[in-house]
Amino acid sequence: MRIALFASGTGSNVEAILQAVQETKLEADPVFVFSDRSDARVLEKAKNYEVQTYSFRPRDFDNKQRYEEALLKLLEKNQVDWVILAGYMRLLGPTLLEPYENRIVNIHPSILPAFPGIDAIGQALEAEADQTGVTVHYVDAGMDTGQVIRQETVAIDAWETKESLAKKVQKIEHRMYPETLQCMFKKAKKR
Numbered sequence: 001m002r003i004a005l006f007a008s009g010t011g012s013n014v015e016a017i018l019q020a021v022q023e024t025k026l027e028a029d030p031v032f033v034f035s036d037r038s039d040a041r042v043l044e045k046a047k048n049y050e051v052q053t054y055s056f057r058p059r060d061f062d063n064k065q066r067y068e069e070a071l072l073k074l075l076e077k078n079q080v081d082w083v084i085l086a087g088y089m090r091l092l093g094p095t096l097l098e099p100y101e102n103r104i105v106n107i108h109p110s111i112l113p114a115f116p117g118i119d120a121i122g123q124a125l126e127a128e129a130d131q132t133g134v135t136v137h138y139v140d141a142g143m144d145t146g147q148v149i150r151q152e153t154v155a156i157d158a159w160e161t162k163e164s165l166a167k168k169v170q171k172i173e174h175r176m177y178p179e180t181l182q183c184m185f186k187k188a189k190k191r
């Protein structure tokens with residue numbers, strides 16, 4: 001499976017996936033890492049794994065469609081099978097969704113449909129929820145609305161801070177994302 005990883009920020013999930021590939025826990029070929037932010041830390045992280053990186057900004061294109069056409073070209077040129085979003089903080093349009101239908105996945109730090117969008121961890125604390133968690137899901141045009149693939153919950157303790165909860169959630173993410181992808185790719189290969 002040839003995969004492309006899209007991220008906007010730190011890239012700890014991208015790193016967990018690249019690490020899992022290196023350790024042969026995830027049978028996939030990471031073809032490139034893309035970021036919509038040229039200063040994103042994920043680009044440095046990818047270099048440590050000798051994975052090709054690309055970065056360009058939507059605002060440097062006439063509109064979103066042109067931006068996504070450039071991305072699609074990159075995906076097709078590299079014969080990418082699956083697009084893995086890991087902290088890529090943009091909604092996808094039909095230019096990417098249609099050719100890659102059911103082959104784009106995302107990870108989100110809540111039990112969707114609860115707490116979609118940005119700062120899901122802050123939202124869970126604000127709501128005084130007893131638990132939150134992690135969802136891996138297919139991507140559609142909505143904000144964290146695609147079909148759920150896997151979810152894991154985590155308890156929110158009374159003394160929880162944003163930092164402590166983020167740490168717990170990320171620990172789950174870093175194990176769960178590579179595991180879920182491995183499972184999905186195995187199934188897809190059998191078809």
Ligand code: GAR
Pocket residue numbers: 007009010011012013014086087088089107108109116117118119120144170173
């Ligand atoms: C992750 O917690 C991911 O679940 C979240 O962004 C973080 C990125 O961290 N994604 C979303 O909130 C998507 N709506 P990372 O850059 O360290 O992987």
